[in-house]
Every structure is written in structure tokens, then in C-alpha cells.
Amino acid sequence: MTGTTAPPRVVYDSTVTAVGEQVEAFLGHGLLIFFGDDSPAELHDMSVRHTAVVAEEGPRPGDTIVLGEQQMEVLAVGPVVADNLLQLGHLDLKANGLSEPKLPGDVNVAKQDLPLLSPGDAFRILRGDGRTTEDQT
């Protein structure tokens, strides 16, 4: 049934450039907010900023998000996530264990302690089985 597994495809690949002062407080609520490096100043306090070298697609359930050394499976993705990520580098990551997105911008992963990232850390989205868009239904 199973043949060789294709290597995971990197659909989004970015590097953390700055971490806002409020980010650690939000971690206590299982929340991590990302914005691209060119986001306006008023969003810097609350967000992890980053600069992407690959920005092909937004996450899907079943994908793996890599944050520094930590990996987590995507459980649910709201309908505006892809636009926000690909256009603004913006993503709201919630470690709430829910299989449905509560808000349109939510990306849900299992309940866990999300990492306090540092500049230079990876922010990456991997699609596990190497399938292309056309193969997935």
C-alpha cells in the first residue's frame, strides 16, 4: 500500500528577525502572533517578526509547523490564514487543541508550551507527504 514516502515539501520558510516585548506574555495564553518584517510599528510589540524566503502556500491541517527546535502538527486553519500569511507574513498560532478554527485567522495546534523564539530561529511550514495541490482533495 505505502511506497516510498516523498520528503516533506517546504511551503513556507522564514527566519525570525525580532520578538516583541508582549510576546512572552501571550505565550502564557497559548498564543503566538507573527507578522512580516515590514509590518507597521504598532504591531511589533505583540508579534514575532520574520522574513520569508519561501512563501508558496498557507498551512493546512496535517502540515507540520517548525518553530526553532520545536515541531507541531496543524489541526485546523481559518479561511483568511493563507491570505494573511502570504501577503503580510501574518499568522495567529493557537495551542488550543481545537480541530475547528474559532476565528477566521486561527491556526490551531495541540495544547503545548509554545516556544519563546529568538532572532535567527526558523519559522517553517512543511507538507508531510510531498503531495502536490492537485493530488489533495
Added chain:
Amino acid sequence: MPEYKSVKVKQGRGGWGGPLTITPSDQRPLIYSVTGGGIHPVAARIAELTGGEAFDGFKSSAPFDKIAVAVIDCGGTARVGVYPMKKVLTVDIHATSPAGPLAQFITEDLFVSGVKPDDVEPA
């Protein structure tokens, strides 16, 4: 000196809050679009009807006290609270309701959501 007019922005389908009356001034001339893909059509329409200056927040930054209204395409967590917290009138094109870590600042006199260009009318 430009002459400014007022617009009324009401909530769209499934939206929340408002209606907001937006009147730019010499002190607060900016229609501040913090959205993907440049100036959003809702921001463009507000600017056109009021005489305010459409401004792309992802191209350059503006001081809060220059902003007549912030137009956002927020998915419900971050931007929905940032601008109301600073008492800046906020229009979300997505149909969000108060949520996220700054939910307490999101009030119907400051925030309206689910807004499409047709929900912006001369006041």
C-alpha cells in the same frame, strides 16, 4: 486645505459593531489601510468620499494621532484590538467580533466589521 466630508460605515453581513461616522481632519487626515495587497477598496472608498488620504500601513508607518480610521483585514486576534486600544476608529473587512488578548478594548463605538465598499455611505 482640503475640505473633508463625513461617511457612515455600517456592519456588513455577519459583522459586529458600529455604525461609525468617520470625518478626517487636518490633524487626522489618514485613511490607514493595514491590509494585504495595498490600499483596500474599503479604504479607497472612505478616502474618496471623505477627501482623506489613503495610506498603506505596510509601506510606511504613520503616527496614531494622524489616523482618521484604520482599515484592517484581521482574522480576529491581533489587529482587531491594537487600533481600538489606541482609541482609533477601526473597520475590519472580515466579519469578526471582539476576541483575542485585546478584546476588552473592542467596542461598538470604535469598531465595525464585515464591511464591504457598499457599507460605506456619505453621512
